[in-house]
Amino acid sequence: MLNKPALHGLFIVLALSASLPALADVDGQQLYRQHCVKCHAEDGRANTMRGWLYFAQNLSKAKWQDNNSDSDILEAIQDGPGAMPDYADKLSEAEQLALVRAVRDLRKP
Numbered sequence: 001m002l003n004k005p006a007l008h009g010l011f012i013v014l015a016l017s018a019s020l021p022a023l024a025d026v027d028g029q030q031l032y033r034q035h036c037v038k039c040h041a042e043d044g045r046a047n048t049m050r051g052w053l054y055f056a057q058n059l060s061k062a063k064w065q066d067n068n069s070d071s072d073i074l075e076a077i078q079d080g081p082g083a084m085p086d087y088a089d090k091l092s093e094a095e096q097l098a099l100v101r102a103v104r105d106l107r108k109p
């Protein structure tokens, strides 16, 4: 078991890595899994219960990918259109940009 000081140290490490995302390697896939999969699904097709309920966008569609610029995607992440939560204050800029790349990786031919 972890003793109290060890837990405290662990907390400080976690807090530091959360507040210094630019220094840590920001993993867009991991952020996507953490924040987005519940609605948009692992492959971006939004074929989840919540995706259905909220009419979440299918992010893997080539046509949608073509029609949306990186800044459109960034804007969606920051503002949260419709029933989607907004992440402007919840994620750092580096994390938001990593998510834009993760969304791009969902593209299906």
Ligand code: HEC
Pocket (backbone or CB within 6 Å): 032, 035, 036, 037, 038, 039, 040, 050, 054, 055, 056, 057, 059, 068, 072, 073, 076, 077, 081, 082, 083, 084, 085, 087, 099, 103
């Ligand atoms: C609570 C469910 C939910 C979560 C969580 C969620 N989304 Fe969405 N998302 C939606 C819905 C619903 C829409 C469609 C909104 C609309 O146009 O009405 C959407 C739309 C989008 C769009 C497209 C906007 C457009 O203009 O076509 C992008 C990009 C997007 N989401 C990315 C993300 C990313 C990245 C995350 C994780 C950081 C995320 N979403 C988390 C529900 C969600």
